[in-house]
Every structure is written in C-alpha cells, then in structure tokens.
Amino acid sequence: MRRSFLNIVLSCAAPALLLGACGTLPGAQSAGPQAKATAAESVEGASTYGLFLAGEAAMARGQTQDAGRLFSEAMTRPDADPILSERAFTATLLAGDVPGAARLAPTSPESAEAVRRMGALVRAVEALAEGDGKTARALLASDEIAFPHQAAAALLKPWAAAEAGDMTAALEAPAAGGDRVLSFFGLLGRGQIAERARRYEDADAAFKSAVDIGLSPRTAALAYGAFLERRGRKLDAGAVYETALAADPADRGLMAAKARAATGRKAPPQPTLQQGASQALLAPTAAMVAAKQIQIALGYLHLVLRLDPGRDDAWVLVGDMLQAGGDTDGARAAYARPKPGSVEFAEAQSKLAWTYQADGDNARALQLAQAAAGTGDRQARLGYADLLRGEKRYEEAVTILTTVMAEQKQPNWRLLYMRGVTLSQLDRWTEAEADLRAALALQPDDPELLNFLGYSWIDRGERLPEALAMVKKAVAANPSSGAMVDSLGWAYYRMGDYKEALAKLEEAVGLDAGDPEINDHLGDVYWRVGRKDEAMFQWRRVLTLDPDAKIRASAERKIAAGGLGAEPRRVAGN
Known part of the structure; x- marks a missing residue:
C-alpha cells in the first residue's frame, strides 16, 4: 500500500512530570463552538465543585484561558479547596498570562511541591521582566527553585x-x-x-x-x-x-x-x-x-515570551504545542505573531495554513500557504506543494518541487521521494520511478520509501522478487504498520502465493481495519481461496470506508460482476 510522503504530525506525549495539576495538554481534538460556549457559561449558578469540574474539562480540551477563569472563580468561594489555587496557577501560566500566574503562584507548604517550585521560577522571571533584579536574584538563589x-x-x-x-x-x-x-x-x-x-x-x-x-x-x-x-x-x-x-x-x-x-x-x-x-x-x-515534559516546556516558552515578546521562534513553538494539544484558536493566535520580514514569518504562515486545512477550509489554507511560499522560504514552498497535492493540483506541485530541487547543491532524497510520489499521481511513472530509485540509492533503509516504491512495482506486476524483498525490509522496520503489511500481502497475492497473502492481509486489516484499500485486497484474496461470501462482504465494506474514486470503482465493479474473473497468470518475477 502506498503512503504519502508528507505525513508529519507533531505528537505530544502526556508528561510524566507535570506542574502539579491533573490536567495535561493531551492530543485532544480542537474544542468546537458548543464546547467553548459551555465553558463560558458554566460559572453562573455553578457550585464550587461544578466550577472545578468545568475547569478540568476546559484543561482537557486545551482551553487554558477558560480553565484559569473557572478555577479562579472557584477560589473565591467560601468552601474552596487549596488545590484550586494550584489549578488556577497552572491554567493561567499555560494560557500565557505570566503576571497573573506570578500573582497566583502558591507559596503555602500545603501546596504541591512541584507547583511551588514552578511558581517560584515564574515569580523570578516576572521580577526580571519588571526590572527587579534584586527580587529575581533572591528567588533564583533560594531553595524554592529545585528539580x-x-x-x-x-x-x-x-x-x-x-x-x-x-x-x-x-x-x-x-x-x-x-x-x-x-x-x-x-x-x-x-x-x-x-x-x-x-x-x-x-x-x-x-x-x-x-x-x-x-x-x-x-x-x-x-x-x-x-x-x-x-x-x-x-x-x-x-x-x-x-x-x-x-x-x-x-x-x-x-x-x-x-x-x-x-x-x-x-x-x-x-x-x-x-x-x-x-x-x-x-x-x-x-x-x-x-x-516530553510538555506542560513545563509550554510554561517555559511563556516565560521566554514574557521576557522577550518579539521572539518569533518561541511563538512558533507555542503554536506547535497548542495545536498538538487541541487548542487550534490558541495555535492560530501564536502563528499570527511573527511579522512579515522576520525569519520565522513564512514558517508560521505555513503552519497556520495547515490548521485551516485540518479544519477542511482548503481555500483559506491554500491562500495562506501561497502567501508563505511567496517569501521564497524553502519549507513554506514545500508545504504549499503538499497542499496543492491534497487538492489534486499535481502539476503545480511538481513545478514547485522541481524549482526547489534545482536550488540544492546536493540531491535530497526527501525531495526526490516527494516529487516521485507526486509524479506517480500524474501517471508519469517513468519519471516517478527514476526519482524514487534515486531517492532509494541515497537512503536505502527508509521504510516509507522502500514501501512506496516496492508497492508501486507490486501493483504494476513489475520486479516482483525485488519488490518483495523491499517490502519485507520495510515491515521488519515497522511491523505495526498496516499499510506495509498490506504491501507484503499484496506481493504474495501477485506472485500467486494465496496462503501467505491471506495471512498477511488479514494481519494488515487487524492493524488498520478502516483502510479501504487493505479491505479491498483482503476481498480479492478471499475470492481466490474460495471464501466468496467473505469476499463480497469485504468489497461491500470498502464502499462504507470513504474510498477514493479508483478503489470505489474497483469494489463496485467486482460486486456488480459477482466476483473476480479467471485467476491471473502467476508471476514468478521479471
């Protein structure tokens, strides 16, 4: 099974050492308007415990500003628990309000030690930002700031x-x-x-x-x-x-x-x-x-920006963390901070474009990506090219990639790979194969590259022994990849080894049950081994999995014909 080259996701693991709060910055989905409205309206008439729960929920959605407001409101109640001050401090810091966090920083011995330590550092940085070196120096030299x-x-x-x-x-x-x-x-x-x-x-x-x-x-x-x-x-x-x-x-x-x-x-x-x-x-x-101490890292970045709000590199990193944590609005605000002409402007605009692409606003994404690419920034142009590929504007993407590659002093295997993938989508296979083989010569052990070129040969019925060896190597490097195990199963299928193909394709579906192409392949091998009812079930299932036009047409054709035709000639190799 082929895989797109630019499938890069910034993943944030939940930190093992937090600021002392239960809420983390999880890989949650961006909170929608209803969730935001719920958080905004939850103060009126809520109990202290209700405010606490609403604050925790806001933290889990990445809505740190709402969380800070909810926890702060709960702190004013007569029955407030001291832990609320810790939550309010954490949420306020993660929302980027360093002066507010400094005011809320817990100092009571009853507070969690981790929170007190972070609070002392925040107070020291706030003193530095305000020009009070004496106070900052005393805090930094004290035992309050430790591991x-x-x-x-x-x-x-x-x-x-x-x-x-x-x-x-x-x-x-x-x-x-x-x-x-x-x-x-x-x-x-x-x-x-x-x-x-x-x-x-x-x-x-x-x-x-x-x-x-x-x-x-x-x-x-x-x-x-x-x-x-x-x-x-x-x-x-x-x-x-x-x-x-x-x-x-x-x-x-x-x-x-x-x-x-x-x-x-x-x-x-x-x-x-x-x-x-x-x-x-x-x-x-x-x-x-x-x-992977993501909360602490985000807190540090806000301290960096309190001392120097003009650090565009820090704004981009804040955007990355907020986007990974599900706070798309916060990420967009951070990506919007670098000014035109700054070194980070193009990168920030390119990442801003991807937030709109992820929300399905492709027109806005392309507009921003094109503007970023217009600065001449290499990564911004590559991001624009990949967005163009997503819109099936492959010719334009190839033009950009070719221009960028011509500027390189040395061949770059990633660019060769990316252009090869794009050319294959244009059915310009001779050119695509040349790029992919050149990339493989430079990077012979990359599993994604091995899998893409290997599967391309397998699907075309070409160089099957060589392709089989390549996808075996890819699977050995990444055995949990349903796409790569599918490639291996499809290689056995094309070579007529249905027993081995069945085992691998069932394994691939187990790894990636929602992939239409893998399910389509499994239907084919079921048919060849005589399990025809299961084959028809798989092809019908393909139609429920939002397949692309090619895979949909293949499944519909087989369903309409009542199955596959005569068994293809077995290919030992070529």
Whole structure:
C-alpha cells in the first residue's frame, strides 16, 4: 500500500512530570463552538465543585484561558479547596498570562511541591521582566527553585545579577557540571553581559568558546556575528556567518545576517537584559521538550515570551504545542505573531495554513500557504506543494518541487521521494520511478520509501522478487504498520502465493481495519481461496470506508460482476 510522503504530525506525549495539576495538554481534538460556549457559561449558578469540574474539562480540551477563569472563580468561594489555587496557577501560566500566574503562584507548604517550585521560577522571571533584579536574584538563589528547574535558575542568575547591578557576579560562569548545553548558553550569556560591561576582549573570548563547543552553530554564529558587527568588524562577522552556512546553506537567518554584514547595513542592536535572559531560557525549554515534559516546556516558552515578546521562534513553538494539544484558536493566535520580514514569518504562515486545512477550509489554507511560499522560504514552498497535492493540483506541485530541487547543491532524497510520489499521481511513472530509485540509492533503509516504491512495482506486476524483498525490509522496520503489511500481502497475492497473502492481509486489516484499500485486497484474496461470501462482504465494506474514486470503482465493479474473473497468470518475477 502506498503512503504519502508528507505525513508529519507533531505528537505530544502526556508528561510524566507535570506542574502539579491533573490536567495535561493531551492530543485532544480542537474544542468546537458548543464546547467553548459551555465553558463560558458554566460559572453562573455553578457550585464550587461544578466550577472545578468545568475547569478540568476546559484543561482537557486545551482551553487554558477558560480553565484559569473557572478555577479562579472557584477560589473565591467560601468552601474552596487549596488545590484550586494550584489549578488556577497552572491554567493561567499555560494560557500565557505570566503576571497573573506570578500573582497566583502558591507559596503555602500545603501546596504541591512541584507547583511551588514552578511558581517560584515564574515569580523570578516576572521580577526580571519588571526590572527587579534584586527580587529575581533572591528567588533564583533560594531553595524554592529545585528539580527540575535548576538549569533554568543557573542560566538566569547572571542576568538577574546584571539587572541588580552586580556585574562581577553576572560574569561568573554558571556551574555546568559537564553539561554542554549549560556551558554553551552560559558562554553566550557571558559574552553578551561582558559586552554590556564594555569588556570587549572577554566578550570576544566567550563567544569564540561558544562557537568552539559546536552545539548550535547557527545560534552561536548569530550572536557572535552580531557582536562583531557592532564592533565594526564586518568582514570577521561575514566569515562567521559563512562558516555556519556551510553546515546549513538554506538557513534564511544566516543568509540575511551575511548579506547585512556584506552591505554594511546597521548592525543588530545589543540585546537587552530581558532579551538575554529570554534566550538563556531556550536551553532548558528544549530539554523539557526532549524529555516530553510538555506542560513545563509550554510554561517555559511563556516565560521566554514574557521576557522577550518579539521572539518569533518561541511563538512558533507555542503554536506547535497548542495545536498538538487541541487548542487550534490558541495555535492560530501564536502563528499570527511573527511579522512579515522576520525569519520565522513564512514558517508560521505555513503552519497556520495547515490548521485551516485540518479544519477542511482548503481555500483559506491554500491562500495562506501561497502567501508563505511567496517569501521564497524553502519549507513554506514545500508545504504549499503538499497542499496543492491534497487538492489534486499535481502539476503545480511538481513545478514547485522541481524549482526547489534545482536550488540544492546536493540531491535530497526527501525531495526526490516527494516529487516521485507526486509524479506517480500524474501517471508519469517513468519519471516517478527514476526519482524514487534515486531517492532509494541515497537512503536505502527508509521504510516509507522502500514501501512506496516496492508497492508501486507490486501493483504494476513489475520486479516482483525485488519488490518483495523491499517490502519485507520495510515491515521488519515497522511491523505495526498496516499499510506495509498490506504491501507484503499484496506481493504474495501477485506472485500467486494465496496462503501467505491471506495471512498477511488479514494481519494488515487487524492493524488498520478502516483502510479501504487493505479491505479491498483482503476481498480479492478471499475470492481466490474460495471464501466468496467473505469476499463480497469485504468489497461491500470498502464502499462504507470513504474510498477514493479508483478503489470505489474497483469494489463496485467486482460486486456488480459477482466476483473476480479467471485467476491471473502467476508471476514468478521479471
């Protein structure tokens, strides 16, 4: 069975370590108007317990703003339980209201320890955002902030010290304990703080050390290059950008920085203390994402944006998390924040387009995707091409893909794969096969690619032994894929081995019972082994599963004819 190339979904696992609340950001469906109205109207006349349940339901739907309001209302009731303050704090933070969360942060010993720790960090960041370095510094140095927030506190301490006017403490390197990420962001911060203190040699040395760590060449190059530009060292800055571009030639941020340095345009302004602290928080945020601590990561991102509301990269990540959690309205608001001309604008607009495509508003999705692609951004153009494929505008999609591929210095197997899939949908098989084989030569172990090309040969009755080996390899890599097991069963069917085909196709239906093509194949093999009533049942079932036009026509033809014709000639190979 063929599979589309661009089937990329950001999945959020429920975190094992939450902010202390029962509600998570689950992979729920986006709440519809009725659900939102229910949440909005549930306060009037509700009991404290009713408000609590309504708040929990709103959290489960990803409606953190409604949840925060409901929990806050419940807190005002005489019979309110202390746990409501924890829920209100969590919901308010996840809704992005950091000042409100700081006011609600529980400090009572009766509150859950995890919530108190997060609350202390929120209060520290709010103090930093308000320019109160003294308070922030005291909180960050206290025992109130402990696991899992030590890294965040360590990276924020120098910025709090700088805001409090203690530059000596601000220039002390965070205790990294061998952690490369902490060392890297600590050095970036030290470079930026040293520049503020006009200790330019120290700043230069810190930036160079960050570059040498090699953890994030792009981040280090942009920070170091901007410093060099501000020092009037445009040629040196250009060399730094050029080195980083060697690792990622398509990076639009690096390309823009290189062009700015080359043309002598004004250097980027020195980051403020809040902006520097915001960047420092990105490292622990990434660590929480990697550890699947999604609530904490989203909370951190809101802290990042409280310190620097202009961080478009953080807005895109917030959008990703909210969309994965079912809050489509919140995701759209986040994706709308990056401004035209920013590096992240095209990506944000492209992702915004996909939210409308998921809701069935294809016209709006295509409009947004086309605008994003018009910026020239590579990923935005690829996203637009895939939306065009979804609308069966295959020729336009191929044109975009071919243009993007012509810009690449080296062949890209993913682009070859994507164009091959699109060409096959145009029945331009000779060209499609060439792309798919070229992609396989570059990436011989990718199961999706193996399956797509293998199934294509199987369905055409070509190169069956080779195709059989390919789909076997794909199934070995992904044995729970109904599509891949179906390909294997169909290979046995085309080779006349109905016994093995039956076993595999029944297994495939068990893995993906709602797939019309797999059910159609199972009907065919039932017919060949003499189980004709079951075959007719399967073909009728296909018609209930929203098949595409080709599969529907195949099933209807077999039902109308009362079954299959004579057994096809068995193919040993070719």
